[in-house]
Each structure stands twice: as structure tokens, then as C-alpha cells.
Amino acid sequence: xxxxxxxxxxxxxxxxxxxxxxxxxxxxxxxxxxxxxxxxxxxxxxxxxxxxxxxxxxxxxxxxxxxxxxxxxxxxxxxxxxxxxxxxxxxxxxxxxxxxxxxxxxxxxxxxxxxxxxxxxxxxxxxxxxxxxxxxxxxxxxxxxxxxxxxxxxxxxxxxxxxxxxxxxxxxxxxxxxxxxxxxxxxxxxxxxxxxxxxxxxxxxxxxxxxxxxxxxxxxxxxxxxxxxxxxxxxxxxxxxxxxxxxxxxxxxxxxxxxxxxxxxxxxxxxxxxxxxxxxxxxxxxxxxxxxxxxxxx
Amino acid sequence: xxxxxxxxxxxxxxxxxxxxxxxxxxxxxxxxxxxxxxxxxxxxxxxxxxxxxxxxxxxxxxxxxxxxxxxxxxxxxxxxxxxxxxxxxxxxxxxxxxxxxxxxxxxxxxxxxxxxxxxxxxxxxxxxxxxxxxxxxxxxxxxxxxxxxxxxxxxxxxxxxxxxxxxxxxxxxxxxxxxxxxxxxxxxxxxxxxxxxxxxxxxxxxxxxxxxxxxxxxxxxxxxxxxxxxxxxxxxxxxxxxxxxxxxxxxxxxxxxxxxxxxxxxxxxxxxxxxxxxxxxxxxxxxxxxxxxxxxxxxxxxxxxxxxxxxxxxx
Numbered sequence: 001x002x003x004x005x006x007x008x009x010x011x012x013x014x015x016x017x018x019x020x021x022x023x024x025x026x027x028x029x030x031x032x033x034x035x036x037x038x039x040x041x042x043x044x045x046x047x048x049x050x051x052x053x054x055x056x057x058x059x060x061x062x063x064x065x066x067x068x069x070x071x072x073x074x075x076x077x078x079x080x081x082x083x084x085x086x087x088x089x090x091x092x093x094x095x096x097x098x099x100x101x102x103x104x105x106x107x108x109x110x111x112x113x114x115x116x117x118x119x120x121x122x123x124x125x126x127x128x129x130x131x132x133x134x135x136x137x138x139x140x141x142x143x144x145x146x147x148x149x150x151x152x153x154x155x156x157x158x159x160x161x162x163x164x165x166x167x168x169x170x171x172x173x174x175x176x177x178x179x180x181x182x183x184x185x186x187x188x189x190x191x192x193x194x195x196x197x198x199x200x201x202x203x204x205x206x207x208x209x210x211x212x213x214x215x216x217x218x219x220x221x222x223x224x225x226x227x228x229x230x231x232x233x234x235x236x237x238x239x240x241x242x243x244x245x246x247x248x249x250x251x252x253x254x255x256x257x258x259x260x261x262x263x264x265x266x267x268x269x270x271x272x273x274x275x276x277x278x279x280x281x282x283x284x285x286x287x288x289x290x291x292x293x294x295x296x297x298x
Numbered sequence: 299x300x301x302x303x304x305x306x307x308x309x310x311x312x313x314x315x316x317x318x319x320x321x322x323x324x325x326x327x328x329x330x331x332x333x334x335x336x337x338x339x340x341x342x343x344x345x346x347x348x349x350x351x352x353x354x355x356x357x358x359x360x361x362x363x364x365x366x367x368x369x370x371x372x373x374x375x376x377x378x379x380x381x382x383x384x385x386x387x388x389x390x391x392x393x394x395x396x397x398x399x400x401x402x403x404x405x406x407x408x409x410x411x412x413x414x415x416x417x418x419x420x421x422x423x424x425x426x427x428x429x430x431x432x433x434x435x436x437x438x439x440x441x442x443x444x445x446x447x448x449x450x451x452x453x454x455x456x457x458x459x460x461x462x463x464x465x466x467x468x469x470x471x472x473x474x475x476x477x478x479x480x481x482x483x484x485x486x487x488x489x490x491x492x493x494x495x496x497x498x499x500x501x502x503x504x505x506x507x508x509x510x511x512x513x514x515x516x517x518x519x520x521x522x523x524x525x526x527x528x529x530x531x532x533x534x535x536x537x538x539x540x541x542x543x544x545x546x547x548x549x550x551x552x553x554x555x556x557x558x559x560x561x562x563x564x565x566x567x568x569x570x571x572x573x574x575x576x577x578x579x580x581x582x583x584x585x586x587x588x589x590x591x592x593x594x595x596x597x598x599x600x601x602x603x604x605x606x607x608x609x610x611x612x613x
Binding site for chain 2: 188193195199203211293
């Protein structure tokens with residue numbers, strides 16, 4: 001008991017400084033070389049988005065030059081020219097913004113909404129779970145592309161509408177993934193311990209359930225970024241998304257595929273851009289999942 | 299004197315495929331301030347469910363729970379939050395009962411922060427050091443994560459968390475059965491020391507009879523959701539009455555060189571807890587089963603000396 005008294009009399013006791021969570025996560029992330037490569041590529045791509053107009057003007061990406069149709073890569077036109085004689089390098093750079101917004105935007109919003117529905121269905125269960133999940137099942141019966149197309153055509157063609165269509169089509173999928181992941185966590189005793197000491201439900205979900213359920217979700221999310229870019233481009237191809245001549249990787253691929261055999265650079269460069277983006281997001285996501293989990297330290 | 303915890307005809311039925319599963323079926327628990335009630339029984343007999351019912355972590359199907367004489371079944375959420383500060387739980391599995399993403403500080407601080415006990419960070423930190431000291435955790439563990447500690451230390455964190463709000467009553471749900479024997483002893487001694495120091499009341503759930511003998515003042519034996527025998531700890535071990543209790547006690551391994559020790563073996567399986575027939579639920583495995591054991595429920599009957607048993611042999 002005397003030791004206790006000592007502790008009480010000593011005022012201003014401080015908890016020894018712990019490295020901040022963010023720093024710890026960054027430290028663990030840095031150890032993962034592959035994830036850092038992913039992060040580097042993603043940073044370059046993001047930089048291209050921001051500095052697109054500095055690198056090359058937007059008008060240049062639309063400028064047609066019939067003499068240079070299908071021109072092969074050269075010193076003047078690094079990535080060559082497409083079937084209208086437009087500079088592919090400029091189009092790839094300016095396409096970054098549209099493609100990234102669609103790819104990452106759809107996934108992020110899909111996760112937020114799916115996370116909301118997934119947590120309430122997974123955590124509370126019961127009738128609410130049944131009702132929400134059956135509604136999601138109805139959405140799931142419609143093939144992803146068809147659903148997105150239906151929504152986009154109902155809303156009319158534009159970048160925003162394609163984004164909305166993709167988000168809505170992603171929600172049922174993420175709801176299911178997140179619900180499954182949460183069901184795994186809810187059975188554990190620390191949830192009950194939280195209830196027993198009077199932690200409000202919203203804190204239990206935010207502090208105990210979600211951080212422990214996030215791992216598989218990150219993996220799913222990073223894997224679907226590439227898919228989303230391709231779906232968005234497929235919709236552009238069908239005339240639902242970004243309208244030509246605005247540059248977008250997917251629509252460039254679609255336009256170029258007819259000339260693939262004798263002018264392969266028309267598809268190689270936008271294709272590479274998509275692959276690089278998807279790959280780097282995947283690599284970074286894998287590393288992030290590991291870095292977020294203190295159990296996998298060092 | 300009014301007991302700290304008293305339940306009357308506590309029931310919990312789960313709706314399952316095929317009917318109602320009677321997990322806890324009319325159990326009366328009485329625990330006096332500063333005492334320990336041991337609850338023993340085999341797997342699936344409703345011990346853990348009973349523990350959670352008493353804390354109202356599970357909503358009972360029927361019956362009443364009195365905490366310090368007040369019926370907490372009538373309480374709403376706000377009142378319950380107040381009462382929850384007085385009653386806590388220690389879990390069986392220290393691997394699953396601590397959030398793997400929180401360091402020790404946050405784990406112990408959770409009940410204090412969520413109930414807004416302290417206004418300043420310094421007060422909170424002082425209290426946490428005090429709690430760690432109390433349960434025998436060195437200061438240096440304050441920033442460690444659960445996976446970096448061994449089972450015993452983890453369980454100490456669980457104990458510290460349960461003690462954080464200065465509760466009067468703690469349900470210990472098999473707190474040592476996931477630990478090594480040497481660490482079991484440490485944790486049991488810790489729990490008993492804390493009981494003396496803080497005048498705690500325990501409901502100690504276990505399937506390990508040697509543990510329960512060590513720590514309990516009174517013991518309740520459960521079989522398939524019902525309490526079949528209840529007595530003072532010494533009395534129960536010296537003079538078990540119910541055939542099930544006798545069989546349980548004879549199953550305690552005793553180091554003896556002679557080989558002719560006879561164990562009373564319980565044959566057969568637990569009968570189905572879904573919509574059970576009235577009557578003794580142990581009847582189909584009992585060697586002393588006689589007429590009158592089935593058909594009607596057999597109430598607990600006082601055999602004197604605070605020894606209650608529900609068996610037709612002693613009516």
C-alpha cells in the first residue's frame with residue numbers, strides 16, 4: 001500500500017513518451033522496400049496530375065496533326081502520336097487526373113458507404129442485417145458493369161455521373177467484404193469488455209471493431225483501383241463517361257486497340273499507365289496493411 | 299444483511315433451430331459482500347451465460363437481478379451505465395479480451411476515459427500507474443501491445459482494466475484456464491490479495507475444481523442450465539450429495555501410488571438442452587436414477603448447514 005501512496009503523492013506523473021502512431025506506421029512502412037517503390041510510383045503519378053499543365057499544355061493534348069498520324073515515338077513526340085495525330089505523351093499526362101479520380105474516387109467512396117452499411121449490419125445483426133443485406137443482394141444480382149451502365153445512362157453522360165454510377169455499384173460489394181471482416185472481430189471478448197465498462201456503441205465500433213477489421217478491406221480496395229479505372233474507361237468507350245476528345249487512359253486504349261498491330265504505341269503507353277497505377281496502389285496497399293498492424297512489428 | 303448480488307429465477311433461452319435452448323434455467327444466485335461464489339460445471343452447462351446475465355451483458359429471458367437490493371432489470375441504459383461501474387468482468391482468454399491494436403495504457407484507460415472519471419491527463423496517468431502497480435505489472439509495460447506480453451501479464455492487464463472503476467463485484471469467467479499452471483497460481487493469488495485489499499466480491503466461474511476449492515467461500519454446481527447443488531466450499535468437498543457433484547469430485551486427479559483408486563465415471567452425453575423435459579436433467583446419466591426423477595422438476599432442498607441439493611435421494 002505504501003508504494004501506492006508514493007505514486008499518489010508524486011504529482012505530475014507523465015506517461016513516458018511513446019513514438020506517435022503515425023511515426024510508428026511510417027517507420028514500419030519504410031522497412032518494406034516494395035511498398036516504398038509503390039509509394040514512389042504513386043507519388044510520381046500524383047505529381048503528374050498536379051503539374052500536368054506545367055509539363056505540357058492541355059491544348060497540346062487535343063491538337064490534331066494529320067501528318068503525324070500513327071507517328072512512332074521520337075524525340076519530338078516521346079510516346080508517338082495517335083490516329084488523329086495527337087501527342088500521346090500529352091494525352092497520357094492529362095489523362096491521369098480523370099483516370100485517378102475515377103479509380104480512387106470510386107473506391108474511396110465505395111469503402112466509406114460500404115463501411116457504414118457493413119459495420120451496422122455486421123455489428124448489430126438481427127433484422128437490420130437481414131433487411132440491408134437482402135437489398136444489397138438485389139444489387140448484387142445485377143452484373144457490376146450493367147448496373148453501372150444503367151445508373152450512368154439514367155443520369156446522363158459526364159465524369160461525375162460515371163463516378164456516382166461506379167460508387168453505387170461498388171457499395172454492395174464492399175458492404176459484404178466489410179461485414180464479413182467485422183463479424184470476425186465482433187465475436188472477440190474485447191468487444192464485450194468494452195460493453196462491460198460502459199463504452200458507447202459508436203466508440204466500440206470506431207475504436208475496437210473497425211481498426212481490427214481494416215486489413216482485408218485495404219487489400220480489396222487496392223486491388224479494385226485498377227478494375228475501377230478499366231471499368232470507367234469501358235464506360236467512356238460506350239459513350240457514358242468522359243466525352244472525346246478529352247484524354248482518359250481507358251478511352252485511349254479503346255481507341256487504339258484497332259491499330260494495335262501496326263501502331264502498338266497507341267495502346268502500350270496508356271496501358272502501361274494503368275498497369276503502373278494499379279500495381280503501385282497494390283504494392284502500397286499491401287505494405288500499408290502490414291504497417292497498420294502492430295502485431296507484425298519488425 | 300442484504301446480499302450484494304441476488305438473482306431470482308434467472309432464465310436465458312436462446313432461440314435456435316429446433317426450439318428454445320435453455321442455457322440458464324431458473325438459477326438463484328446469492329453472493330454476500332466480500333465473498334466468492336464459485337460456479338462449476340462442465341462445458342456448455344451455462345456457467346459463462348450466467349456470468350454475463352448477472353452483469354446484464356446478455357438480456358435475461360426472465361427473472362430478476364438485485365444489486366445492493368435494487369432490481370437492475372428495471373434500469374434503463376443510463377442507470378445501467380452507472381451500475382456497470384460497480385460490476386466488471388475478467389475474461390477467460392487474455393488473447394481475445396484485449397484489443398490487439400491498443401497499448402497497455404489505452405487498454406486500462408478505456409473504462410476511465412469512457413466514464414469521464416478524470417479531468418486531466420496527469421490524474422489519469424497516475425491512476426493507471428497505480429493500477430499497474432496493484433496488479434503487479436512493471437511500469438515499463440505501459441506502452442507495450444498485448445502481443446508483446448505473455449499470457450500472465452496479459453491477464454494482469456485484464457484484471458487492471460476490471461479494477462479501474464473501483465468495482466464492488468467482479469465476474470471472473472475462467473480467468474486462469476487459458477494459463478500455464480505456474481501462472482494460474484500467480485493470478486489466483488493476485489485475485490485473492492485484491493479481494494482482501496479492496497473488499498471485492500467475486501463470482502468465479504470455472505470448470506477446474508482444484509481452482510474453485512482454493513478461492514471460493516461457497517460453490518454452486520451447475521448442470522445443463524440449472525443449479526443442482528449449492529453449499530459452503532468445505533462442506534461441498536467434504537460431503538457432496540448430488541450424484542453429479544460426487545462424480546465431478548471423484549474426477550479430480552489425486553497423486554496416489556496404489557492403482558486401485560476407483561473413479562466414478564459419468565457415462566453418456568449431456569442430454570439435449572433444447573426444450574428439455576421436466577425432471578432431473580442428469581437422470582439419463584445417473585446411477586441412482588429412480589422413480590420420480592423424471593416428469594416433475596426437483597427443487598433445491600436445504601439439507602441443513604446451508605447445503606442445498608436438488609435430488610430425489612434427499613427429498
